[in-house]
Amino acid sequence: MSNQILLNDLLHLSNEEIKLYKVKFNQPNREGKNPMDEYKKDPEVIDNQWLFWRETQRYFRVGQFAVSFMRLTYNTWLLTTIKEVTEDLNIEHGVNYKGVSVEEYSKYFGRVIVKYHKYHQGQGRYLSKIIDQLEVVQILPTTFDGDDFPGYDNVRLTFSQLETIIVRNKRDWIAALENQKAVYLITDTSNGNQYVGSATSDIGMLLTRWKNYVSNGHGGNKLLKEIVSEFGFDYIKKYF
Numbered sequence: 672m673s674n675q676i677l678l679n680d681l682l683h684l685s686n687e688e689i690k691l692y693k694v695k696f697n698q699p700n701r702e703g704k705n706p707m708d709e710y711k712k713d714p715e716v717i718d719n720q721w722l723f724w725r726e727t728q729r730y731f732r733v734g735q736f737a738v739s740f741m742r743l744t745y746n747t748w749l750l751t752t753i754k755e756v757t758e759d760l761n762i763e764h765g766v767n768y769k770g771v772s773v774e775e776y777s778k779y780f781g782r783v784i785v786k787y788h789k790y791h792q793g794q795g796r797y798l799s800k801i802i803d804q805l806e807v808v809q810i811l812p813t814t815f816d817g818d819d820f821p822g823y824d825n826v827r828l829t830f831s832q833l834e835t836i837i838v839r840n841k842r843d844w845i846a847a848l849e850n851q852k853a854v855y856l857i858t859d860t861s862n863g864n865q866y867v868g869s870a871t872s873d874i875g876m877l878l879t880r881w882k883n884y885v886s887n888g889h890g891g892n893k894l895l896k897e898i899v900s901e902f903g904f905d906y907i908k909k910y911f
Contacts, residue, residue, distance in 0.1 A: 675806050676806065676807040677802070677803065677805060677806055677807065678750075678783070678785055678802070678805040678806075678807055679802055679805075680807070681776075681779060681783065681807065682776060684798075689798055689799045689802060690797075690799055691734065691735050691736050692735070692736045692738055692753075692797075692798035692799075693730065693731055693735055693736070693737060693738065693795060693796070693797050693798060694738045694739075694740060694795065694796045694797070694798050694801065695721075695722050695730060695737060695738065695739050695740070695794055695795055696740050696742065696748065696789055696794045696795075696796070697717055697721045697722065697739065697740065697741045697742065697751075697794070698741075698742040698789075698794070699742075706721055706741050706742070707741065707742070707743070708831050708835070709721070710741055710749075710751065710815075711816065711817040711832075711835040711839065712831075712834070712835050712838055712839065714751060714781060714814075717739060717741055717751050717752075718739055718751055718752040718754070718772075719766065720766055721739075721741075722737055722739040722751075722752065722754070723737070723766050723767060723768040723769070723770065724765065724766055724767070725762060725763060725764070725765065725766075725767035725768070726763070726764060727763055727764075729759070729767070730768075730794075730795045731756045731759075731768055732756065732759065733756050733757065733758060733759050734755075734756065735755075735756045736753060736754065736755050736756070736773065737752075737753070737754045737755075737756055737768070737770060738750070738752075738753050738798060739751045739752045739753070739754075740785070740787075743784065746786055746787060746788050746789070747784055747785070747786055747787075747808065748784065748785050748786075748787055749781065749783070749784055749815055750779055750780060750781075750782070750783040750784075750785065751780060751781060752772055752780050753772070753773045753776050753780075754770035754771060754772050754773065755770055755771050755773060756768050756769075756770045757769050757770055757771055758770075779810075780814070781811075781814035781815045781816075782810055782811040782812075782813070782814055782815065783807060783809075783810055783811075784807070784808055784809040784810075784811070785805045785806060785807055785808065786805075786806045786808045787801065787804055787805050787806070788804070816839060816841060817832075817835060817836075817839070817841065818832075819843055820841075820843040820844045820846075820847045823847070823851070823853075829911075830884075830885075830907060830908045830909075830911050831908065833881055833884070833885060834885050834908075837881065837882055837885045838885075845878060848876070848877045848878035848881065849876060849877075849878040849879075850876055851870070851876055851877040851878075852870055852871050852872065852876060852877070853869070853870045853877045854867065854868070854869045854870075855867075855868050855869070855870070855877075856868075857895075857911060858911070859898075859910050859911060860910045860911070861909075861910040866892065866894060866895065868880065868890070868892065884907075887899070887904070888904040888907035888908070888911075889907070895907070
């Protein structure tokens with residue numbers, strides 16, 4: 672007897688109901704955007720824009736149910752939402768559908784992690800074809816919101832990661848940074864240039880300093896101000 676817990680052990684869909692469900696596997700796209708980065712900032716971006724994006728082919732039709740997974744590792748995926756498709760907007764190369772969440776399953780959104788070996792190239796798949804391959808490997812106690820604070824010696828953040836921590840007010844990170852003095856290193860990955868910063872009680876603890884970087888890219892640092900002035904804030908976001 673198998674000890675596996677499959678996704679449908681949680682959803683309890685009948686054979687007829689399963690026929691109406693289609694899965695979208697969200698993973699890094701051709702432009703290099705990673706859905707994980709988007710999800711950490713705002714899960715709604717994945718549940719609306721990524722899930723309902725259409726290039727040329729139609730993934731869904733009205734009356735179907737769209738199941739959204741986001742890649743965590745090579746073969747593990749986070750269930751982010753399940754929505755009934757209510758409208759087809761007839762848009763190519765854009766968000767083509769509207770839908771409403773299935774509240775019955777909302778307690779699982781952002782918490783259920785399944786194991787699935789994605790052997791097919793396309794992102795869409797009928798649930799009926801893979802229903803026996805979606806093994807539940809973990810149910811998180813709370814909604815997934817990104818990486819936990821790793822300890823001061825292991826803090827290495829891209830601008831995007833720092834921005835996510837600040838914007839989403841991640842409690843473990845906030846608690847670790849808000850009363851912490853520090854000397855830290857900022858690196859420009861495009862050319863290897865490095866800048867030393869400090870946070871003390873006189874100018875604001877680490878959280879205050881890093882919030883300033885997120886807000887304007889330079890945090891009042893003279894050299895960084897010059898870079899923002901010459902190359903723009905987007906340069907900081909991309910390379911720092």
